Amino acid sequence: MADNFNFELVSPERLLLSEKVSEVVIPATEGEMTVMANHAPTMTTIKPGIVTVKAASGKVSRYVVFGGFADILPTGCTLLAESAVPMEELNRETLQKRIDAARGDIAAATNDDHKFHLERHLAELTHLNGIVVPA
Template identity: 75%
Template sequence: MVMATEFNFELVSPERLLVSGSVSEVVIPATEGEMTVMANHAPTMTTIKPGIVTVKFADGKKDRYVVFGGFADIVPTGCTLLAESAVHVDDFKSEDIVRRIEAARAELNHAKSDDQKFGIETYLAELTTLQGIVVPA
């Protein structure tokens, strides 16, 4: 029996379908930490935090996308990542992340509960980390 080494991957944002095809590996920024998805992965559903999705296609080509949260549905034959917002790393605009950080800071000032504050602070930390990865110093 030959083990499948490829699986179908789709990266979908509200604006458009960014990736749909056969891949050998996808690294996603799951909320619990970076996760590498390969063929025959155990069925899993996970939330995604702001970060980089690295896609390794069946032909060996690699591509990277910036995502701002969402969730991934993983089954042995495929993975669908529904992103809140996603863009190819080459099309990424640093103003976008700056705008999101400013919006999150403003939201933090109006947070009513500790849980709400914690959620916003966590998101801010994730955005700041992502900014350090994608935006050249």
């Protein structure tokens, strides 16, 4: 049986989750990471994607995050999301608004480096759209 640890998923709007879990998979910018109890201390940025949480009870829940960062310690993990919602609350219209806003930001970008980061963010949102929202 896996050890449990404290996990919190926080967005500016609300605390989405705070409980004992056995495993969390987060969409880190360098690739997906599985966090378990006694993980080495790590801080990482988060890209738009899905956070999968396995509670101590065995129940699995999923959340869609739109960037942020995670602070991982041997005793817990806190994910501070720029924005996050339970996966079942996300719809095509909401995600399309984010994609359209990203396109507008790219059109208004005056710096190549900033434009590059915005284009990468748009690609991540577009990929997320294909995964999360059914056709």
